[in-house]
Amino acid sequence: MSNMLSKTAVILPLALLSTSGLAQTEGDELFDDLFAEEEIETIQVTGFRSRLKANLDQKRYSESVLDGISAEDIGKFPDKNIADSLQRVTGVSITRDFGEGEKISIRGTAPGLNRTLLNGQNVATADWFVLDNPTRSFNYSLLASEMVSSLEVYKSPQADIDEGSIGGTVVLKTRRPLSVESGTMVGSAQMAYTEKSEEWDPQLSGFYSWHNDNKTFGALISIVTQNRTLRRDGFEVLGYTERDINGTQAYVPDLIGSPYFEQERERNGFMFSAQFKPVDTLLLTFNALHSKLDADNTNHNLLTVPTWEFNPDRNPDGADTSNGVIKDGTLVSWDYGAEDRTGAVLDIAERTSYSETSSFDLDIMYDPGSYQLHFQFGYTEAEGGTTKDTFAEFVAETRQSYDITRKAPQVSFPDIDVNNASVYDQLDWTQIDSKPQKDDETYGQVDYKYYLDHDLFTTIKVGLKFRDHTKEQSKMATRFNNGSDIPGLGLSADQFPAGTLPSDFMDGIAESGSITSYPLVDMDAFERAAYANRDLYSTTESKLDFFEINEEITAVYAMSNFEGEYFRGNVGVRYVQTDMTSTFWNLAGDEFLDSETNDYSEVLPSFNINYDLNEEMLVRFAASKVMSRPEYIQITGARSLNHSTSTGSGGNTQLDPFKANQFDVSYEWYFADTGLFSAAIFYKDIESYIVEETTIEQHYNEISGKIEDFEILLPTNGQGGTNQGLEIGYQQDLWQGWGLLANYTYSDAEADDGSLIPGNSEHTYNATLYFENESLSARVSYNYRTEYFEGYDRGSELMTDGFGQMDGSISYNLTENISLVLQGLNLTDEEIYKYSEVKSRPYSYYSNGRRYFVGAQLSF
Helix, strand or coil, X not given: CCCCCXXXXXXXXXXXXXXXXXXXXXXXXXXHHHHCCCCCCCCXXXXXXXXXHHHHHHHHCCCCCEEEEECCCCCCCCCCEHHHHHCXXXXXXXXXXXXXXXXXXXXXCCXXXXXXXXXXXXXXXXXXXXXXXXXXXXXXXXXXHHHCCEEEXXXXXXXXXXXXXXXXXXXXXXXXXXXXXXXXXXXXXXXXXXXXXXXXXXXXXXXXEEECCCCCXXXXXXXXXXXXXXXXXXXXXXXXXXXXXXXXXXXXXCCEECCEEEEXXXXXXXXXXXXXXXXXXXXXXXXXXXXXXXXXXXXXXXXXXXXXXXXXXXXXXXXXXXXXXXXXXXXXXXXXXCCCCEXXXXXXXXXXXXXXXXXXXXXXXXXXXXXXXEEEEEEEEEEEEEEEEEEEEEEEECCEEEECCCCCCEEECCCCCCCCHHHCCEXXXXXXXXXXXXXXXXXXEEEEEEECCCCCEEEEEEEEEEEEEEEEECCEEEEECCCCCHHHHCCCHHHCEEEECCCCXXXXXXXXXXXXXXXXXXXXXXXXXXXXXXXHEEEEECHHHCXXXXXXXXXXXXXXXXXXXXXXXXXXEEEEEEEEEEEEEECCCCCEEEEEEEEEEXXXXXXXXXXXXXXXXXXXXXXXXXXXXXXXXXXXXXXXXXXXXCEEEECCCCCCCEEEEEEEEEEEEEEECCEEEEEEEEEEEECCCEEEEEEEEEEEECCCCEEEXXXXXXXXXXXXXXXXXXXXXXXXXXXXXXXXXXXXXXXXXXXXXXXXXXXXXXEEEEEXXXXXXXXXXXXXEEXXXXXXXXXXXXXXXXXXXXEEEEEEEEEEECCCCEEEEXXXXXXXXXXXXXXXXXXXXXXXXXXXXXXXXXXXXXXX
């Protein structure tokens, strides 16, 4: 195969690179190499098969239960999104609500119970989507894959790696200039075609690295820009409320609609790294990362609102449910309403949204030979959310009916032509909201490693780390002043025409009778007209949505590596103290800014041992105690309310963290350079799950203008449970350039009280078939996960049905320095289906379509 890396990368050091503080063993080995007298050997390997071998080397020689993925050369990470690569790791599954990998689950745990570290440190994140609540999970849509050289998935902990994960820890690693050949320059240019939007968008990246001749100073820079024109078609049933239906309690849909989502995404990333080695024993590394995702979006929806029939303010006569049909405790079909009463609701939301993160890190390593002294200091911050959410709701008077017995709801408005914008002649509600998020962390640490002259123990390592982390959310709203005559504004949907839905909306998915066409509204024109008279409006802070969570975390650890003729491993303990302060508005009686505190400490021992059965086979055993802090939204005293359904959710400042004792036994057979059969059994004994309980609280309802009872869903520490399962992995070169990778994970997570466990798919599997010769590299992958509990939404249990996706990639080497690339995502055009508790209560049905990438990469 042509030598494409002679001027491109030093692949093995890049694959193992780390400058983390509480650093991993691989990072320590890297520093040993950098401080050595001899030159680093340039390993010239290329291609998908070579990357597979590097991945196996990471796994085979690790001291913990670990899987790795490395880029075969600079700018050639295997997927457009890091989460898409992670889903091919045994035991890992991902979410992809907008057709792009966003959050990960490891071994059947919720995304917030897993950690992602960049070079061993936390990365501040903020979600762009207005309906997302701040979580501890990392949003992978923010970070372009070109910025990462390799990643490692730790499924068993080490004392020198940050705590906070029940499932696993992902360590992303970036490149360093003193480990890359000076003058290396790589560029990539692609065009991306999105089938739904029928738009082409550019994807550009560039990388340059330099160091002086004696390797005492070097610098590199990487720049990425990616655009995406996104369209998502869907049907939704947003929430269910229990009502009396002809003497029987049944769940009634709150909102049934046909949402049409459009978004312009622009992701720009910048990475800079500089290294200075003034003497052989001292190495200083500075890293800076900045990434911004602009994610402006518009959502149209035509809805029917069955629960309005039960609201005496809207329907004084009471709901007539005599012709309703109940199935599995749900009112699945119903003809209702009156010809002269509000029926069809046209909602439009236009949002200015973004997510932006920055990280700055200084790493100092001193190594005189008999020991290593390491310091690391840094700061990371993120901002994001929705800075402007302009919302309008137009209504039309009509009778209505629905049927939700199939995946795609059927809705009828018999008295109107839903495509005639003039029938939506009443402006029922409008507002302009902003919901920004902030996240920042300052950290500092020191690590000391001493090399032992001992027959069994080879090193002892101790460290101290401090983190000061703050997560904040606020909300401002501009709405009609109380007492305003809303319809009196004289605005209707036909005054702001923007066409109708595309003719192929939900093609092949909609049922006969599904709403697949209605008018679109020009929200810029609407805002100019509706908000011209500012006296009709007031801007207020939504105090129920404000919170600030501060955590001061201090950790100390001690760890020792040991090694014998046929075995190796590590043993250690980590002690961590967390002091949390939650600040929120207390609205009981006189309003005031309140704060509540909670503190807890944990002792977290860990033990990893690997035994070589022979030159090809080994077994591993790992035992540890782990913990994961509750989600930020779970520990705030604030409340988030849905005024249409008189429901809401909030937090509990006194929650204890998740805690678990876990064990892992695995067998690995490396029967060839790129051949592996592995099997692992894992068991997690969870001390306490966090569950949701409903309580009644009184709050002011902005729609009715009255103090009303709200059903508020609050988290609490529930009973414990278990998470146990099996992983099987296989990969091998087959014949004449063909090869196969496959893995399967079984995860059985159960709570003692029968509660559902978020993020747990019982079965996950994926397979990749690849072909490679000197000129051509091709692969096709299929990934599938069975249904899982996503969490609570609008007071109901939200389930995501099983989902599988096929992706493919082909690259052709024109010359030693130029390759052509063609990639396709979601080739089988799969949809995402969600339901509430049982499948007879559909929740959402989304279609994101296929995406294609075509372009070239140049390396010099």
